[in-house]
Amino acid sequence: MSSVAQQALVPPINLGVVRWIGFQTIVIREYSRIIRIWGQTIVPSAVTAILYFVIFGSLIGRRIGAMGGFEYLQYIAPGLIMMAVITNSYSNVVSSFFGAKFGKHVEEMLVSPLPSWVIVAGYAAGGVVRGLLVGFSVTVVSLVFTHLHVHHVVVIVAAVLLTSITFALGGFLNAVFAKNFDQVSWIPTFVLTPLTYLGGVFYSVTLLPGWAQTLSYANPILHMVNAFRFGFLGVSDVNLGVAFALMIAAALVLFTTAVVLMERGTGIRE
Amino acid sequence: MNALSVRGLTKTYKNGVQALKGVDLEVERGDFFALLGPNGAGKTTLIGIVTSLVNKSGGEASVFGYDIDRDLEAAKACIGVVPQEINFNMFETPHTIVVNQAGFYGIARSVARQRAEKYLKQLQLWDKRDKMSRGLSGGMKRRLMIARALMHEPRLLILDEPTAGVDIEIRRSMWEFVREINARGTTIILTTHYLEEAETLCRNIAIIDDGRIVERDRMSSLLRRLHTETFVLNLRNSLSAAPKLDGYISMLVDDHTLEVEVSKDQNLNDIFSRLTTLGIEVLSMRNKVNRLEEIFMRLVEGRGAAGETRAPARPELRGAEVAVAPAVRRHGGQTT
Ligand SMILES: Nc1ncnc2c1ncn2[C@@H]1O[C@H](COP(=O)(O)OP(=O)(O)OP(=O)(O)O)[C@@H](O)[C@H]1O
Numbered sequence: 011m012s013s014v015a016q017q018a019l020v021p022p023i024n025l026g027v028v029r030w031i032g033f034q035t036i037v038i039r040e041y042s043r044i045i046r047i048w049g050q051t052i053v054p055s056a057v058t059a060i061l062y063f064v065i066f067g068s069l070i071g072r073r074i075g076a077m078g079g080f081e082y083l084q085y086i087a088p089g090l091i092m093m094a095v096i097t098n099s100y101s102n103v104v105s106s107f108f109g110a111k112f113g114k115h116v117e118e119m120l121v122s123p124l125p126s127w128v129i130v131a132g133y134a135a136g137g138v139v140r141g142l143l144v145g146f147s148v149t150v151v152s153l154v155f156t157h158l159h160v161h162h163v164v165v166i167v168a169a170v171l172l173t174s175i176t177f178a179l180g181g182f183l184n185a186v187f188a189k190n191f192d193q194v195s196w197i198p199t200f201v202l203t204p205l206t207y208l209g210g211v212f213y214s215v216t217l218l219p220g221w222a223q224t225l226s227y228a229n230p231i232l233h234m235v236n237a238f239r240f241g242f243l244g245v246s247d248v249n250l251g252v253a254f255a256l257m258i259a260a261a262l263v264l265f266t267t268a269v270v271l272m273e274r275g276t277g278i279r280e
Numbered sequence: 281m282n283a284l285s286v287r288g289l290t291k292t293y294k295n296g297v298q299a300l301k302g303v304d305l306e307v308e309r310g311d312f313f314a315l316l317g318p319n320g321a322g323k324t325t326l327i328g329i330v331t332s333l334v335n336k337s338g339g340e341a342s343v344f345g346y347d348i349d350r351d352l353e354a355a356k357a358c359i360g361v362v363p364q365e366i367n368f369n370m371f372e373t374p375h376t377i378v379v380n381q382a383g384f385y386g387i388a389r390s391v392a393r394q395r396a397e398k399y400l401k402q403l404q405l406w407d408k409r410d411k412m413s414r415g416l417s418g419g420m421k422r423r424l425m426i427a428r429a430l431m432h433e434p435r436l437l438i439l440d441e442p443t444a445g446v447d448i449e450i451r452r453s454m455w456e457f458v459r460e461i462n463a464r465g466t467t468i469i470l471t472t473h474y475l476e477e478a479e480t481l482c483r484n485i486a487i488i489d490d491g492r493i494v495e496r497d498r499m500s501s502l503l504r505r506l507h508t509e510t511f512v513l514n515l516r517n518s519l520s521a522a523p524k525l526d527g528y529i530s531m532l533v534d535d536h537t538l539e540v541e542v543s544k545d546q547n548l549n550d551i552f553s554r555l556t557t558l559g560i561e562v563l564s565m566r567n568k569v570n571r572l573e574e575i576f577m578r579l580v581e582g583r584g585a586a587g588e589t590r591a592p593a594r595p596e597l598r599g600a601e602v603a604v605a606p607a608v609r610r611h612g613g614q615t616t
């Protein structure tokens with residue numbers, strides 16, 4: 011009896027359970043953060059989307075006419091959704107993880123038994139949650155202005171998930187290296203936004219001169235946006251196989267890099 | 281199997297500071313262990329390595345037999361740590377903070393909520409549970425970190441200056457509290473600058489100085505080794521020079537205060553009878569510093585002038601302040 015009771019005091023640790031509950035906890039914590047500061051996390055992208063739809067749809071769009079064989083608004087809607095997913099997945103992780111470093115509460119996770127890969131996965135999932143929440147709200151906004159027809163739902167889901175995961179992981183790496191708040195906003199402003207604008211959100215790259223087209227294909231966002239658009243419209247400027255291979259490779263490389271950096275303690279451990 | 285076992289641990293920070301220079305330390309299961317040392321001695325660094333907040337440069341450490349290189353996850357699952365500096369999210373509520381922390385240790389949320397109630401109540405934070413933790417007072421923030429460290433009911437609880445900045449009443453209730461936890465089987469390692477606290481609570485002690493363990497003993501044997509004690513006598517009439525007390529070291533601190541060092545083979549009756557003969561009236565008397573402080577200062581002071589350069593920088597280090605004073609005075613004061 012007593013030896014049974016004693017053993018009960020020190021139950022064997024089931025690391026699988028610890029990891030799973032730990033992962034969920036990080037995601038719940040991220041979700042609460044997104045909801046707590048919804049004015050900063052959800053609203054801005056929805057408002058921006060409304061502006062784009064009003065300006066391009068009602069004002070300029072009518073004069074542009076068709077793009078890729080579709081009404082202009084219909085053509086840019088998937089791009090605008092993707093733009094919101096990219097920005098929000100990235101910025102959620104970069105600001106939340108940098109905030110955790112800055113406020114030192116990252117230590118709560120570092121002292122816990124959670125291995126690095128669970129922490130990285132948890133934050134990435136948090137970024138995906140925000141990316142999808144905002145992506146969904148932009149989709150709802152877009153439905154007010156145009157109709158979206160679904161060509162291939164699996165492609166839509168796969169493209170949005172992979173893109174979201176990739177940029178969430180990118181945000182994680184940014185946070186690992188960032189030493190101050192300037193370095194948190196640097197990449198989104200000077201790298202992500204230009205690449206997104208040049209990534210075929212607003213136009214088909216077939217409209218560009220040859221050299222610009224070639225250059226555009228080096229932009230990963232072009233592939234992501236086009237894969238996603240294919241899911242709705244059935245048209246794409248890029249090869250879908252290449253696009254998905256690229257997204258999967260990017261996600262894997264970024265995930266591995268993030269885990270290795272966490273293991274080494276880069277930016278978080280002395 | 282020991283709760284903590286550390287072998288040849290070294291740490292050199294990137295800026296070249298050698299914080300640990302080969303530390304060996306064993307803490308037995310169930311112990312209440314004091315890890316003492318002056319500012320910058322390496323206590324927090326040692327704790328940081330064990331809890332994987334700091335990468336070690338060399339050596340080994342294991343927790344309940346789990347090596348931190350080979351079985352890091354299992355080792356960390358055994359530890360609860362209350363860090364020296366506040367490290368929770370100021371924008372979260374105490375309830376969220378402790379429930380999430382339990383989650384990081386794999387405690388299901390339903391269980392975590394029950395424990396949150398238990399520990400937040402025990403640490404008198406229950407009525408603050410849904411307030412943003414930024415608004416807690418300094419002492420409440422420390423208590424919140426204690427509650428957080430207990431959520432997964434660790435086998436080893438490491439407290440890095442848990443009572444810094446905590447008022448005397450709460451400090452005493454915290455002592456009661458950690459004593460109970462220890463009595464129920466949790467091993468506790470405590471660092472503190474209030475040596476009285478270590479003396480009351482701890483059974484074993486290590487003193488670390490400049491990255492090396494300079495003393496490791498049972499608290500009782502260490503205290504027994506103290507050969508002399510210094511008493512401070514309050515005099516009715518003023519004196520201009522210390523009276524001549526053969527065989528005793530005495531020193532006049534000011535014209536109404538006399539300090540006398542008394543060793544184990546001497547006695548107070550003798551001093552009083554001599555003072556009476558000299559017509560000196562003693563109004564009151566107290567121990568100069570507590571006994572552990574006396575030993576601590578001798579060990580740490582052994583490195584020459586270092587004692588003076590290491591005067592505590594932070595105002596809350598009352599214990600150490602008292603202890604540093606005699607070192608400074610002993611060099612500069614007038615002695616007979
Ligand atoms: N992050 C760091 N980078 C460089 N040096 C550090 C770092 N942290 C601590 N040190 C140095 O390492 C030494 C040991 O510091 P540590 O914090 O372990 O001391 P401590 O015993 O906890 O002191 P205290 O009683 O003041 O808390 C000190 O000289 C300190 O300046």
Ligand SMILES: [Mg+2]
Nearest residue numbers: 323324325364
């Ligand atoms: Mg310290």
